[in-house]
Amino acid sequence: MSVEAREARQPWILLSPALTAVTFLLFVPLLFIVVYSFWLSSATGADIPAFSFENWEEALTDPFYRDILLNTLKIAGITTIVCALMGYPAAYFIARARGNKAFLLLLLILPFWISYIIRTMSWINILGVSGAVNWLLVNLGLTEEPIQMLYNETTVILGLVHFLLPFMVLNVFVSLDGIDTNLEDAATSLGATKWQAFLQVTLPLSLPGLAAGGLLCFVLGAGTYITPMVLGGPRDAMFANLVYEAIITQLNWPLGSALSLMLLIVLGALVLIYNRYLGMAQLVKGLG
Amino acid sequence: MTRKIDDTTRYERLLERYRNGDLDRRSFLGLIGAAGVAYGLQTPFAKYAHAQDVSQIRFDGWGGVVSEAFREYAFDPYTEKTGIEVVDGTFSGGDEYLAQVRASQPGEYNIAHLSGVFDYARYKNFDLTTQLNLDNIPNFELVMDRLVEPYRAITPDALSAVPYNYGTTGLAYNRAYISDEEMKEKGARSLIDPAYEGKIGGWSDWRTRIWYGALATDQDPNDIQDMEAVWDAIRQHRDLALKYWGSGAELMSLLAEEEIYVTEGWSGRIAALQEQGHDIGYYDPPNGFGWQECLFVIKGSPVAACEELLNFMLAPETSIAVAEGQNYPPALDGTKVDLGDKIPTLPAYDPTGTLSGLTFADPEYWNGNEAEWSKEFSRVQRGY
Numbered sequence: 001m002s003v004e005a006r007e008a009r010q011p012w013i014l015l016s017p018a019l020t021a022v023t024f025l026l027f028v029p030l031l032f033i034v035v036y037s038f039w040l041s042s043a044t045g046a047d048i049p050a051f052s053f054e055n056w057e058e059a060l061t062d063p064f065y066r067d068i069l070l071n072t073l074k075i076a077g078i079t080t081i082v083c084a085l086m087g088y089p090a091a092y093f094i095a096r097a098r099g100n101k102a103f104l105l106l107l108l109i110l111p112f113w114i115s116y117i118i119r120t121m122s123w124i125n126i127l128g129v130s131g132a133v134n135w136l137l138v139n140l141g142l143t144e145e146p147i148q149m150l151y152n153e154t155t156v157i158l159g160l161v162h163f164l165l166p167f168m169v170l171n172v173f174v175s176l177d178g179i180d181t182n183l184e185d186a187a188t189s190l191g192a193t194k195w196q197a198f199l200q201v202t203l204p205l206s207l208p209g210l211a212a213g214g215l216l217c218f219v220l221g222a223g224t225y226i227t228p229m230v231l232g233g234p235r236d237a238m239f240a241n242l243v244y245e246a247i248i249t250q251l252n253w254p255l256g257s258a259l260s261l262m263l264l265i266v267l268g269a270l271v272l273i274y275n276r277y278l279g280m281a282q283l284v285k286g287l288g
Numbered sequence: 289m290t291r292k293i294d295d296t297t298r299y300e301r302l303l304e305r306y307r308n309g310d311l312d313r314r315s316f317l318g319l320i321g322a323a324g325v326a327y328g329l330q331t332p333f334a335k336y337a338h339a340q341d342v343s344q345i346r347f348d349g350w351g352g353v354v355s356e357a358f359r360e361y362a363f364d365p366y367t368e369k370t371g372i373e374v375v376d377g378t379f380s381g382g383d384e385y386l387a388q389v390r391a392s393q394p395g396e397y398n399i400a401h402l403s404g405v406f407d408y409a410r411y412k413n414f415d416l417t418t419q420l421n422l423d424n425i426p427n428f429e430l431v432m433d434r435l436v437e438p439y440r441a442i443t444p445d446a447l448s449a450v451p452y453n454y455g456t457t458g459l460a461y462n463r464a465y466i467s468d469e470e471m472k473e474k475g476a477r478s479l480i481d482p483a484y485e486g487k488i489g490g491w492s493d494w495r496t497r498i499w500y501g502a503l504a505t506d507q508d509p510n511d512i513q514d515m516e517a518v519w520d521a522i523r524q525h526r527d528l529a530l531k532y533w534g535s536g537a538e539l540m541s542l543l544a545e546e547e548i549y550v551t552e553g554w555s556g557r558i559a560a561l562q563e564q565g566h567d568i569g570y571y572d573p574p575n576g577f578g579w580q581e582c583l584f585v586i587k588g589s590p591v592a593a594c595e596e597l598l599n600f601m602l603a604p605e606t607s608i609a610v611a612e613g614q615n616y617p618p619a620l621d622g623t624k625v626d627l628g629d630k631i632p633t634l635p636a637y638d639p640t641g642t643l644s645g646l647t648f649a650d651p652e653y654w655n656g657n658e659a660e661w662s663k664e665f666s667r668v669q670r671g672y
């Protein structure tokens with residue numbers, strides 16, 4: 001074998017474990033879901049192999065699924081905006097901190113050591129009728145009766161912000177940390193106020209990080225189903241809850257497959273748009 | 289004396305030879321690859337060999353005090369006696385568990401503490417039943433005939449499960465806010481009483497919602513004539529409810545923390561709350577939801593070992609201890625077995641052994657409507 005041929009083969013050999021894993025753990029299961037989405041479900045829940053567009057037609061034309069999908073995108077959007085508003089100052093503070101950045105980053109990722117479900121359920125002890133906030137309000141005499149704060153859309157968003165905020169902060173931090181602080185000094189030395197220097201120099205340069213954090217928060221937020229189950233009321237549901245119900249409760253795997261692919265396509269389209277205009281490099285840096 | 293070596297030792301010796309230079313890289317990687325291929329080829333057939341030597345059985349149940357009772361009174365003594373380990377898992381609902389079983393390999397799940405006769409019929413529809421030899425389960429003779437009949441109607445040739453306990457899904461209410469008299473007067477309508485808006489709960493299970501919707505509209509849950517009225521009652525409940533709970537633990541937490549004052553609830557869980565000192569009342573309205581649970585052996589399981597465990601679990605001393613721990617009456621016939629002092633005081637207990645006072649869901653009727661009703665409930669729940 002020639003040296004050129006061996007060199008050409010080498011990257012593929014090195015990539016083969018990862019490619020094999022991705023193929024068998026991602027693409028093959030995805031292919032199963034695609035196939036399932038064209039099957040039918042009997043009245044008893046048993047799957048009927050077929051090539052039918054019935055599930056797709058239902059998923060795409062039924063206003064029920066459209067409304068829940070739009071509501072899901074709305075909740076994910078609000079969550080992303082709140083994460084950006086809360087996460088940017090925190091990331092800025094960490095990036096500009098002197099000497100203790102590692103410690104602050106450690107504090108940031110500390111919640112990841114606790115299960116997501118436990119973190120979500122912790123809000124019940126904080127905002128519940130006999131939770132910490134109500135206990136404080138009643139004991140301070142600010143209210144006679146405990147206030148009902150849980151089990152609505154606001155608490156769903158609160159739970160999502162709690163879950164996703166570190167992703168936003170990390171991405172923005174990576175972006176801010178890479179900006180040369182001399183640029184701000186140069187701007188102020190040329191007559192700009194600190195606020196103007198931030199608005200015209202730092203903020204534009206950190207936008208890729210903000211966008212990467214936003215994309216992550218949005219995609220992860222739109223795909224969640226645990227938070228609405230734990231912190232939502234009877235009506236509160238996101239699109240993933242419908243997928244869960246179709247597959248788990250109704251045992252209708254074909255419809256559940258079509259719904260899950262629909263969500264995948266919508267969120268995948270957002271990722272593609274992001275990649276088209278901003279590229280994935282910033283996202284990879286933030287995740288790294 | 290020769291010593292059998294395991295695969296890890298083999299690998300370590302091979303690695304050592306390679307590092308010492310006794311083996312070239314090509315041979316080392318080739319042997320590792322060959323071992324991987326050999327393992328991959330034998331794996332699909334290994335289960336047949338493993339089946340001859342059962343070292344553990346997987347049991348899945350409802351968790352909480354129920355699982356604790358099983359562990360203490362049934363599994364640990366069984367393991368001590370037989371050497372077979374019982375690995376127990378939990379699920380929050382039968383639907384979720386069935387989805388897991390469908391996605392699993394035969395033999396992965398063995399015995400499940402399934403609810404009602406619905407699941408038995410559904411597992412049969414999915415070809416997940418096995419055939420138990422009741423001669424290997426002598427304690428089966430002690431079980432109430434009334435509980436066995438529905439299963440025999442579904443699989444006349446052989447059973448795939450043994451009944452284990454029964455209970456009701458009745459109305460649970462906080463006595464500090466709702467009196468016993470008020471509850472008896474209002475019954476299922478208390479779940480759609482605007483006076484308790486924001487303090488009403490309910491199980492997210494579509495069957496229970498429809499059952500109580502039927503009761504609230506004075507209909508027979510096993511023969512609903514006006515389904516639209518039932519959906520309207522479910523909508524009213526949805527709009528007044530604070531939360532649909534999804535597990536027994538959540539039910540107990542919502543009542544104990546006074547997040548809700550009234551909900552339907554499982555008799556055993558409410559009895560557990562009462563034992564903990566909470567002033568929670570429990571009322572089975574006329575046509576209240578009676579159900580039974582069984583220990584179902586799933587297709588592909590080591591049947592003989594499972595039969596042995598079932599017989600052990602049905603033994604009066606085990607069965608009574610588990611029943612007292614989980615607060616649900618056992619399937620044992622009270623006219624054949626002395627059930628002790630506590631069980632006759634449990635909610636839903638029937639001393640006659642006929643269970644004539646309880647209304648059970650007709651599995652044919654409910655399973656026949658499952659596809660349509662479960663889907664519709666998903667929409668109604670979300671405001672449609």
